[in-house]
Amino acid sequence: MEKRRIGSSPLESSLLGLGCMSLGTEYNEAEKIIKTAYENGINYFDTADLYDYGTNEEIVGRALKPFRSDVLIATKVGNRAKDDKSGWYWDASKFYIKEQVKNSLKRLQTDYIDLYQLHGGTLDDPIDETIEAFDELKQEGLIRAYGFSSIRPNVIREYAPRSSASSNMMQYSLLDRRPEEQAFPLLKENNVSVISRGPLAKGLLSAKSNEKLAGHGENGYVHYSHQELKEVLANITGHFHTRSLTELALLFNASNPEVSTIIAGASSPEQVQENIHAINQKPLSREEIELLKSLTNNRGYTEHR
Template sequence: MQNRQLRQDGKTVSAIGLGCWSFAGSYGATSESEAHETLAAARDLGVDFLDTANVYGMGVSESIIGSYLKTTQNTFTIATKAGISRDPQTGARVFNNTAAYLRGELENSLSRLGLEQVDLYYIHRRDADVPIEDVMETLLAFKAEGKIGGIGFSEISPASLRRAAAVGNVDAVQSEYSLWTRQPEMGMIQTCKALGVAFVPFSPLGRGMLTATPPDPATFEKGHFRTGTPRFSEPNFSHNMTFISKFQRLAQTLDISPATLAIAWCLTRGDHLIPIPGTRSAAHLAECVAGCSFEMTREIEDAIDNILPIGWAHGDRYAPEQWPGVEGYC
C-alpha cells in the first residue's frame, strides 16, 4: 500500500481511505458485525484512514467504529466532522459553526469513538453566519488543547480555503470527485496543491455507478440517500447507464473491475489526492485497493476520456434540498 500525506505536519495515511457513512445504513441495511468485518478487512489490506461524521446515522457510524476499536489495537487514522444540525422546531437541516456547538459535537464524537483525540476534524458544511476566520480560530483552539490533530473543511470553495489558510494550517479539504463529478478540477484541486493541503475525494466511484454492478433505483428503500437524486432518476439514469456500460467494457478488456479502474484514475489526478470510497463490503474494498497498484498509462487515460468526457453525466449530483451548504465556485 502506498502512503500519501494527510496533514501538514507530515502525517501520512494509506493512499486510499474508507468512507464509513454506509455503516449507518445510508445505502441500504447493514449491521455492526458486517461493518466490523469491513474494518478488519481494511486493516488487513493496509487501509488505515477512516472517514466518518457525527450525523452518519446520528452517531451510529462513530459508535460502530468505537465498538470495533475496543476489540483491537487502534492502527487507524480517523477523521470525523460536524457542522450539520437540525432545526428543533421544523426538523429542517441547518448549519452551525459556532464554537459552542462544535465543541459539544466534538466531545460527543470523541466519546462515541472512545478516543481522546481525533486525527482530523472537518467542518462538514459552512455556516454562512460565522466567518470562516472565526471557525479557524475555534479549530486551532481545539488543536492546541490536543482534542484534534488536524483541521479540514468539506465542500468549500477555493476562495474560502484561501481565507481559512491565511489564519492557520488547513490540512485537508473533502469534496465529491470522480469520473462523473469533476468540478474540483475547476480550482479546488489546484488550490489544495498550491497550499500543501490534502484533497480527499468522497464518492470516487460515483455513488456506486463506476462499479461492475451499478445500483438499481427501483430497489431504493425509503430514506435511501440516492432516492430522488436527479442522476438516479429517469430519464437521466438510463442515459448515464449507456456511458457506464462502455466504461465497464473497458475495464473488462483490462482484466480489472470498473471500481479498480475508477480508483486508479482518481489517484493519477495528483499525489495529494486521497480518495475514500465508501463500502460495507470487504470484497468491494479489495477491488478499490487494487487501484493503488494498477499501472495507469496515457493510452488508458485517453480511452477513459473518450468514453467518459468531462460533463458526461446527466442530471445534478444532488436533489434541490441537498444543495444548501455546498459552496459554489466557477
C-alpha cells in the first residue's frame, strides 16, 4: 500500500489507516480486525484515551505489541473523563496533557506514542501552554510527533502557525468537502498534513448506502437534505459504472495531496479487506476527480470561519 509522510515528521503512514473506535470491547474479535489490517498493509492505527474510557487503548496496545516497531500508534487527549465515567469535559491544560500521556502509554504497553493528538481544540484553550505541553513531550521522547483535531478554520488558524504540529485530523469526504475552502490552504501553508476521518460519510458512500440512506440519512448529512442525498448518490452511481462508491470515496480523499492518511473504521475483518481493496485500485483520473466535484457541492463552513 502507498505510504505518505505526515507533515514534517519522520512518520511514514499507510494511505489507509484503521480507525479503532468501533472495535468494541471483546478482545478476540478486535484482534482479528487489527491483525487483518496489519497483514494487508495498514501500519497506522488510530485510538483515543476516551474510547471506552481507556479500554480501546488497552486492546490496541495488546494486539499491536508483537509488531510494535512496524506500526504507528496514534492516540488523543483532551476529553477528560469524569471520575464516575458518566461523561467527559474538555481539558487542554498542560498539566492534564502531561499527566494523561503516562496513562495512555501504560494502557498501550509502549514507551512512546508515534502521534499524540489534541482531541479537538477551541479558541478558549490556553493555546501556548497546550502547544508547550506537546513540544515538551516530544523533547522528552514520549511522543514522536503531535497534531490536533479540528474542523474549525478559526481554531486551525491559531494552532497551525504557532506550533510544530505535523497533522490535523478532520472530517472530509465527497459529501463533506467543507475543508477545501479555508482549512486545506491554511494547513498546506504550515506544512501540516490532513488526516481525514469519516471518508465514507457514515456509510452513505459504502456498499450499504441504500440501507444507511433509509436510516440516519432521513435527517440529511452536512449540507444535504435527505432528498438531495438521494439525488447526489444516484448521480454518482449513474456516472461511474466500473467503480464502487467505497472506491470513489476513498480514492477521492487520496487524490488530495494534503491528505497523508485516510482513517476508516471497521467492525469486521471483511470490512477491513473491502476498504483495502478499494484504496488499492487505480487512482482517479483528473477527469474523474472533476466530475465528482461537479456532482457534489462545496459550500464551505457557515460557522467558525
